[in-house]
Amino acid sequence: MDASEHIDSDPTGSESPQQDLEPGLTPEIVDITDPQQRPEALRRAAALLKEGECVVLPTDTVYGIGADALDPIAVQRLLMAKGRGRDMPPPVLIGDAAVLPALCDRVPDAAKALADAHWPGGLTLIFHAQQDLTMDLGETNGTIAVRVPDQDATRQLLRITGPLAVSSANKSGSPAALTAQNAADQLGISVALYLDGGPSRIGEASTIIDFASGDEGKVLRQGALSIEDIHLIAPDVVPLAQPETPDPAPETDPEPADGPSQDADPVTTDQPTGSTE
Numbered sequence: 001m002d003a004s005e006h007i008d009s010d011p012t013g014s015e016s017p018q019q020d021l022e023p024g025l026t027p028e029i030v031d032i033t034d035p036q037q038r039p040e041a042l043r044r045a046a047a048l049l050k051e052g053e054c055v056v057l058p059t060d061t062v063y064g065i066g067a068d069a070l071d072p073i074a075v076q077r078l079l080m081a082k083g084r085g086r087d088m089p090p091p092v093l094i095g096d097a098a099v100l101p102a103l104c105d106r107v108p109d110a111a112k113a114l115a116d117a118h119w120p121g122g123l124t125l126i127f128h129a130q131q132d133l134t135m136d137l138g139e140t141n142g143t144i145a146v147r148v149p150d151q152d153a154t155r156q157l158l159r160i161t162g163p164l165a166v167s168s169a170n171k172s173g174s175p176a177a178l179t180a181q182n183a184a185d186q187l188g189i190s191v192a193l194y195l196d197g198g199p200s201r202i203g204e205a206s207t208i209i210d211f212a213s214g215d216e217g218k219v220l221r222q223g224a225l226s227i228e229d230i231h232l233i234a235p236d237v238v239p240l241a242q243p244e245t246p247d248p249a250p251e252t253d254p255e256p257a258d259g260p261s262q263d264a265d266p267v268t269t270d271q272p273t274g275s276t277e
Contacts, residue, residue, distance in 0.1 A: 027184035029194040032058075032153050041195060042153065046160040048192045054078050056169045056183045057157060058197030059093075060150035061122050061206050061224055062176040063183045064166040065191060066093070072136035075165050079138070081190035083172045089138030090167035091124055091145035095158030103144055103163065105130055108215040110234035117233045120150035122206040122224025137165055143212045153197055168205065178203050209237060 030041045045055045052074040054067050065081060067074035069092050078090060092103065097119050100107060104127035107115075111125050129135070129144040137144070149155065158164060168176050169183035169191075177183035180196035207225040209217045217237040219227065227239050 025189050027188055027191065027194055029180050029184060029196050031196045033196070033198050038153060038156075041193075042157050042160065045157055045193055045195055049074070049161050049164065052077065053192035054081055054190065056177075056180060056187065056191050056194040057154045057166070058151050058180070058195060058200065059154055059166075060120070060200065061202045061204060062178060062200050063169040063180060064093070065169040065183070065187060066164040066166040068161065069135050069137065069163045069165040075135075075137055077190075078165060078167060081187050082167060082170070084167070086138035088172075089140045089145075090165040091147055092135070092137070092163045093147055093149055093154070093158055093166045094163050095148070095155045097148055099163065100146060103130060103133060103146060104128065108211050108217070110215065110217050110236065111209070111211045113233050114209065114217075114230065114237075115148075118225055118229070119148040120155065121148070122150070122202055122204070123147065124206045124208045126208065126210040126212050126220070128212050135163075135165075145208065147206055150201075151197060153195070157195075176205065 030037065030044075032038045032041050045057070049055055049066065049068050052068065052071050054065055054074065054077055056063055056065050058064075065078055067078040067090075069075065075090070076086075079086065079088075094100070094103070097115050100115070107127060111127070114123060115125065124145050124147040126143055126145045129140065129142055133144070135144070169187060170177050171186045174186055175182075177186065178200045179198075180194045183191070184194050202224050205221065205223040207219065207223040207230070208221040209230070210220050211217050217234060219230070219237060219240040222240045227237075230237050
């Protein structure tokens with residue numbers, strides 16, 4: 001499997017499906033926008049994650065479902081909650097860029113420059129993982145996708161827990177969750193705790209750049225960070241490949257004055273608009 005399988009963006013669209021709940025059981029949502037509640041909520045979330053549970057947390061882009069990246073059973077629980085297989089491994093969120101050398105075999109200069117400029121923020125970078133890294137995230141083919149989110153409470157949590165495997169907090173193939181309630185509507189009681197940090201500020205998935213396949217970097221998903229902003233820092237990054245467009249139809253003669261044209265109506269080609277997870 002190649003690095004593109006780290007892509008974790010679910011299509012936006014109509015209403016999120018409601019997760020079936022057992023009678024009398026409802027997801028637990030805790031407001032962490034309240035400074036009085038936040039410290040205890042983060043301590044509780046960290047304890048649940050250490051026990052192998054999943055926790056939904058806010059990020060700057062969209063809400064994520066997190067699990068201890070060093071606990072393969074917890075990571076599998078995350079994938080099951082989303083309805084996803086091991087062929088689509090989750091990215092890893094870290095609290096600070098200083099953690100990166102412990103996870104990655106090598107960080108090319110362009111990647112370091114982008115991380116310095118845009119972390120924390122909506123940028124995910126893919127590298128070759130350290131050979132002795134004990135994370136089992138799925139079929140990664142020796143790569144790891146890493147991001148530092150621009151969300152204070154979540155970075156506080158990450159400094160307590162260490163790296164977390166985090167995927168978008170929605171059922172696979174359904175709209176991304178922009179609020180804790182959106183996530184709870186989809187994932188229900190498969191998640192032990194929902195941290196409500198208010199609506200996601202960006203509301204768009206992160207941009208993903210692959211540095212595992214080359215030091216120049218290649219965009220795998222265009223998201224919150226524009227290619228123009230990327231090229232200001234790393235001009236050699238290869239943009240996302242655009243789908244081929246069909247050749248224009250040949251021009252036809254003007255309609256004769258004595259009657260309508262006998263030519264068929266022009267054919268239009270609709271390009272698919274769905275996104276890849």
